[in-house]
Amino acid sequence: MSKDKKILFIPLGGCSEIGMNMYLYGFKSGKKTEYIMVDAGITFPNPEYTPGVELIMPDTTFVEDNLKDVKAIFITHAHEDHIGCLAHIFEYIEAPVYCCKFTALVAKEKINRGGGDSSLVRIASPYPKMIKAGSFSVGFFSISHSVPEASGLVIDTECGRIFHSGDFKIDKSPVLGEPFNSKALRDLGNTGIMALICDSTNVFSEHSGRSESTLSDNFVKLFEKVEGMIVATTFASNLARLKTLAFAAQKTNRSLVILGRAMNNMIALGRESGVIKDFPEIIPPRDAKLIPRRNLLVLASGSQGEPRAASAQLARDSYMGLTIQEGDIFLFSSKTIPGNEIRVARIIDRLERRGVEVLEDTGGRYHVSGHANKPDLEEMHKLINPSVLIPMHGEYRHLREHAKLAKKNGIRSLIVTNGQVAEIHRDANASIIKEVPHGRIFLDGSFLVDEDEGVVSERIKLMNNGIAIVSVLVTTINPYFNFEVNLLGVPTTDDAKTRLIALLEREFENTLSKQKTSLVSNISNNLIETECRRLINTFFKAELGKKPQISVCIHREDHQD
C-alpha cells in the first residue's frame, strides 16, 4: 500500500445523537477521493426545540459537493433512523443502493413515494460475497437487531479492512433471522480488522442484553391469565416481536387482529421478502366483534404515543370499530423514547380512566432492547479485535463512554463527531484531519429548512408569546393614521384591542405634532414601524408582563416617495 492512499470516516449524522445515522467512508488516492455512504437516516422532532417540523435529517452539503465521487449507498437495516431520508437524498443522488431483501422493499417503497428511481435499489447477497463500489468492496454481515435482516458491513479497500457494526445486539435465539454468530465474527476478526466502527446506543447498560426469545413465556402466562381482550403495541418494524406476540396468542386461543397502517405494512413486507414464513392467521377488525374478548389479541401501531396512530385512537375512542373497555389489558411491549413520555402518559391515563389495565415493560418482562449493552460491546471488541475502535450511533456521552470502555480493555479508540473527517491508518493511528459542512435540515411541510434559517425559532417565539398584529393606514385626511389590530395567542381583557388602538392613535398624533413639519409624508415607514413596536411592547409589558411577537403592515395613501 503506497503512503498516499488513505481511508476516511466521515459521520454526517449519528455521531452526536441517537438517530439520524449517515456515514461516509472515503478512499483517498493521490488527489482523488471516492466515497460510499452507509445509511441515510432521520431523527424525530421535539415540540420544545423543533415545533411543527415533520422530520430532521443530516445536512448533506458535503455529499452534494462530491456527488460524482459517491459510488454507492449501503443501508444496514430498515429502521427510520437508518433509511428515513433515502427518498430525500434521491432527489439529487443517482447511485446504486445496496441492502438485504426486506430493507430493499422498504427502500423501494420510500423512493417510489418520493418519485425517485427505485430500480437503483439492489439486493445484496450476504458476506463472504462482496459488492464492488469504486475502490471499495463491501460485504453484508448478518447480525441480530430488532428488525429483520440487520447487517454489519465488512468494508475493504487497498488500505485494509473495516467492520461497521450497524445497530446490533448479541442474540443467540432471535426468533427471526440468524442467531448471533460468535464464531463467524471471530473468523472475521482473524482476517485483520483495522477499525471497528461500533454502535454505542446501550453503552450505559451495565448488564448483558437479553434474547428476544426470553419474552415468549411471559406473554403466554399473561395472555392465559387475562379474562378480557389484550391490545399490545410495539415498534411496527420489530417483526420478531410481532411474531412472538402472535404465537403467544395462538397458544392461548386468541385470534389475531392487526391495527394500524405501519404494522400491516411491515407484516406485508415481511411476507413478501420471505423473512416471515410462518405467522398465525390474521383476522380483519370487523370479524373481531364476533369473537369473545377472552379470545382476542390486537396488535396496534403507535407505541410512542403518536397522536394519530391506532393506539392513541383506541385510547381516545375507537379504531376501525374496535373499542377497548374495562377488563381489557393494554400492553406496551416497547420502550418509551426520551421526549415521548408525556404523550405516552396521556394515552395511559385515557386507558386507565376507561377501566383498562395498562402494563408497561416493568423489569424487562415484556420488552428487550435491540442494542448491545456494555458487556456485549466488550464481547464484540474481543471477537473483532480491531486496531482502533471508533464509537458511532450515540450522543457525545455515549461515544465517550464507549471510547473509555475500549481503553479499559487496551483497545485504541478515537471519538469522531458529525462533520469531522477521520483518517484511519493501518497502524492504528486514526486521527481527525479536518471538518466538513454538517448540521441538521428540517422537513417543514414540503420545504427543507436549514436549522439556522430562523423559521423554526420564529415559531418558538410565537408559541411562547403569541402575536400582536398591527396594520397601519397612512392618509392625508385626518385622522392621518388608522390602525387595525389582531391578537393571536395573547391573553388579554376583551377591550385590550380597543385600548391598544386608542393608544396608538393618541401617540401617533403626538409623534406627528413633534415633527418639524406636520406633513404625514415626512414620517417614514421605518419610523412608523419602530414607534408601533415600542408602543405595543410598552402596552403589553404593563398589561401582561410579557411581550408578544409583533407584526406591522403599513399602507400609505399619502403619496409618499
Add this chain to the structure above:
Amino acid sequence: MSKDKKILFIPLGGCSEIGMNMYLYGFKSGKKTEYIMVDAGITFPNPEYTPGVELIMPDTTFVEDNLKDVKAIFITHAHEDHIGCLAHIFEYIEAPVYCCKFTALVAKEKINRGGGDSSLVRIASPYPKMIKAGSFSVGFFSISHSVPEASGLVIDTECGRIFHSGDFKIDKSPVLGEPFNSKALRDLGNTGIMALICDSTNVFSEHSGRSESTLSDNFVKLFEKVEGMIVATTFASNLARLKTLAFAAQKTNRSLVILGRAMNNMIALGRESGVIKDFPEIIPPRDAKLIPRRNLLVLASGSQGEPRAASAQLARDSYMGLTIQEGDIFLFSSKTIPGNEIRVARIIDRLERRGVEVLEDTGGRYHVSGHANKPDLEEMHKLINPSVLIPMHGEYRHLREHAKLAKKNGIRSLIVTNGQVAEIHRDANASIIKEVPHGRIFLDGSFLVDEDEGVVSERIKLMNNGIAIVSVLVTTINPYFNFEVNLLGVPTTDDAKTRLIALLEREFENTLSKQKTSLVSNISNNLIETECRRLINTFFKAELGKKPQISVCIHREDHQD
C-alpha cells in the same frame, strides 16, 4: 352524631395528576357546610400542550363561590405542588394559613411577593395539639418526606377522624427532621380513623423505599475518588440532601459553594426556621478560584434542566465566574421528572463535550425518592387501619393501583377524581355524591387564563404552522385592493410574498368583476376575509403542503357603510 351531619372530601387538584395538590374537606350540618383547604399547589407546563405558560393551578371557582365558609388553609409542606399557588388564592381569600415553621417562611415569602397579607400565616404546633377551624380540629402529624417538616394532618369533626397523609415516605433515619414513627402512627390508628387520604405517587414501585441516610457513604466514596471539582444538583428544597452532600464534602476536604438563587434561599430559610442547625461553612463563589479543584464541592440549582438555572448556565458557559472543565464531575442527585428528559439531556451533552463526566442516579446510588413505595403504603394502611382509603396525589392510574392495593388487603377504598364530591360516613360507605366546577387555570404572563379559553391552543397552532398576515386596503381608486403580506414561521422561497400578493391582486380583480355591480363598496369585509383565507390556504397547500395560521386586517377607504 345526628344523621344530617356529613363529612365531604373534594379534591380540586392532585387526584388526576402528580402535582397541583389542592383538597377541600367539608363539614355539612343541615344546610350549612364549612370547609377547610389542604394545600394550594401548582403544576408545571409542558411545551407540547401548554407552550408559553408560566405555571398551572387548579380552577378555584368552587372555593370562590363558598369563600365565607372556608375557615382555614392548611399546608402540609413547602413543595411547589403543595404551596405554589398560595399567593394567587390570596388575591381573593382571607383565611388563616396554618403550617410548620419552615413552610411558614416559604408561605410568607410567596404571599408577600404577591402583595397579600402574610400575617395570616400561622405556625402550627405539632399533634397532639389541635387547631380549631370552624367545626374542624386539625393536628400536624410529623412525617418524613424530601423537604423539611412535612406533615400529615389529623382532621377531626363531630363525624369522626380522618388522616390526610400528605406526601410521605417511610424513613427511619431521614438526616433532617424526625424519623418515621411507626408507634405514633399505630397509636393514631388506634384512636379510630374513618378515612385515610393517602399519597399514591410511588404506588408502582414494588420495593420498599430507602432512607435518605443510605446515600452518605456513596457520596463520600465518590468525592474521595474524584480528582477534579464536583458539581452536584438536586431539588433546592431537599435540605436533607444538601446537608448529606455538604457533610460528605467536609469529610473529604472539599469546600462548599452554593450556586443559584433557589438553593441559597432554601438554605437561608432552613437556618431561619431552625431546621438546619449544623451545616458546614459555605464559601462565596469568588473565593472558589483560590481553592484547588480537588477541594471543591459546588451545589447548583436546576436539576430539571431549567434553562436559566445555575446548572444549565455552567453547562453552557460559566456561572458567577465558575467554570466546569475536563476532569470535573457533574452529579445529578435527583430524578428527572417526566417531560424534562430532553432539557436534561441537552445539559448532559454540553457537559460531556466539555470533557466533564456526568453521573446520574444509576441504581439509586445518588438519589432516593421522597414517596412511599408499594410495600410502604401497605405498612401505612396497616398502621392507620382506616375504615376507608381514598387514594390521592396521582394520575388516574396511580389512584386505581392504590385502590387495588387496599382491596387486596381487605380495606375498602374509593377513587375520587378532581371536582368530585365524596361523602365519607363513619360506617365506611364513602361515595361520590356530585361534581363541582374544576379544571386548570394557566398563569400566562400576568394573566390567568382558563384552559378552555383557546389562547394556548392558538399558540399551539402558531408553533406548528406559523402565520401568514395579510393586510388589505380597499379604495375607490384602481387598484381597488392593496395587499401587504408578512410571513412569520412559514418556510417559503424568497419571492413567495411577491407571488402571494400578485395572486391576491389578480383574484380580487376577478372577484370584483364577478359582482353584479363593479362597485367595491358592495364587497363586504366578510367576503374579503373569506376570500383571502381561501386564496392563502390554496397558495400554501401547493407551495408548502401545510397551511399556516392566517390573520386578515382590512382598512376601507371606499366609504362603505
